Amino acid sequence: MPTPIIIDCDPGHDDAIAILLALAHPEQLEIRGITTVGGNQILDKITDNALKVLSFVNADIPVAKGAVGPLLGKLVTGAEAHGESGMDGPALPASKFKPVDQGAVEFMLDIIRSSEEKITLVPMAPLTNIALLITAYPEVKERIEKISLMGGGLAYGNVTVTAEFNIYVDPEAARIVYESGIPIVMSGLDVTDQAAIFEDEILELKRRGPVSVMVGELLDFYSIYGKKMGYVGNALHDPCAVAWLLHPELFESQHLYVTVETEGKLTRGMTVADRRKKPDRAANTEVLLGIDREAFMKLLFDSLDRLDGELLLASGGN
Template sequence: MPTPIIIDCDPGHDDAIAILLALAHPEQLDLRGITTVGGNQILDKITDNALKVLSFVNADIPVAKGAEGPLFGKLVTGAEAHGESGMDGPLLPASKFRPVQQGAVEFMLDIIRSSEEKITLVPMAPLTNIALLITAYPEIKERIEQISLMGGGIAYGNVTSTAEFNIYVDPEAARIVFESGIPITMSGLDVTNRAAIYDEEIAQLKERGPVSNMVGELLDFYSIYGKKMGYSGSALHDPCAVAWLLHPELFQSRELYVTVETEGKLTRGMTVADQRTNPAAPANVKVLVDVDREAFLRLIFDALAKLDGELLPSTGGN
């Protein structure tokens, strides 16, 4: 039986790839819905991006708009990396879908309450929606199987020397989630920077079908910022949170106690991991620290090839 999931996202180039990875594996992942939150760009733009990706592959998955910004303060976007639209690169057709009327919190609540199985949450954005859900309805935590999130890092940050973007945008929300007691697997920078794709591999994508080519165009743009920051490859951050659900054997992990710094002048948004031999608190997070990059990329390429085949009229679909 496939694992029922809700993806919470802010597309975002790597968010789009993560959504496609999930859609390509319906036998393992039952994508019940997608929620959006202000992050890589403002809410309206990233919601439209999510709908365009779904439209491109004819996937009628309900999408609910969530929080426009963090619990406190103003939204900091990732426009420098993701562009004016939040997903610059390919010129995708206008979406044929629209978001549902419900807000993200009520949407998630209804899915979780009505499901016979516990739901797995897959946030790959600031954790505002998830924090609002479990704060307003704390009893719902018992109906959440686990959280597989992209965010944080126990060694370094990217927005600052200590903070990763998703956590930095709303550290108060992140702290609520990390201290919720829900089982968490964290795909932070420690692993996602190892899950990189390089120019020659991006070029191979663009020699394949329509979905692969679209992703190649996404990565062409996304790689510009990485090179500006000194990286030779483009880290596929968000797909790690989905890939771990599909093939956990591809990853190495550590069980650690992790919380989030919300006040420090130099460390606000830092995911603080107690790595001592005798930690002060029991582990609450499975922290992914390494990945078999070649096997991970094969998983991505195979997923896109599957979606390519489903879009080719000559194949008659699957």
């Protein structure tokens, strides 16, 4: 039986790839819905991006719009990395889908309450929607199997010296989630920077089917910012949160107590782990620290090949 999940996202190039990775494996993951939150770009833009990705592969999955910005303060976007649209690169057709009328919190609440199985949440954006859900309806925490999230980093940040983007945008929300008592699997920069795709691999994608080509075009644009920041290869951050659900054996991890700094002048948004031999509090997070990159890339390519085949079959092979 596939694991029922809700994806919370802000597409975003790597969000789009993560959604496609999940869509390629319906025998393992049942996407009950997708929610969006202001992050990589403003809410309307990233919601439209999510709908365009779904429309491109004919995946009619309900999408609900969530919070426009963080619990406190103003939204900081990732426009420098993701462009004016939030997903610059390929010229995707307009979506044939529309978001549902419900807001993200009520949408998630209904899915969780009506499900016979516990729901796994897969946030790869600022954690505002998740924090609002479990604060307003704390009883749903018992109906959430786990949270496999992309965010944070124990060794360093990418917005500041200490803070990764998704956590930095809304550290108050992130702290609520990490301290919620819900089991968390954390794909932070420690592992996601190892999940890098290189130029020759991007070129190979662009020699394949329509979904692979679209992903290659996404990565062409996304890699511009990475090169500017001195990276060799293009880190596939968000897909790690999905890949762990599909193949946890690809990862090395450590169980630690993790919380989020919300007040420090130099450390606001930092994910702080207690790595002492005798920590003050029991572990609340499985922190992913290593990945079999070659196996991860094979999973990605095989998944896109599967979507390519389905799309070509649906179009009559043209």
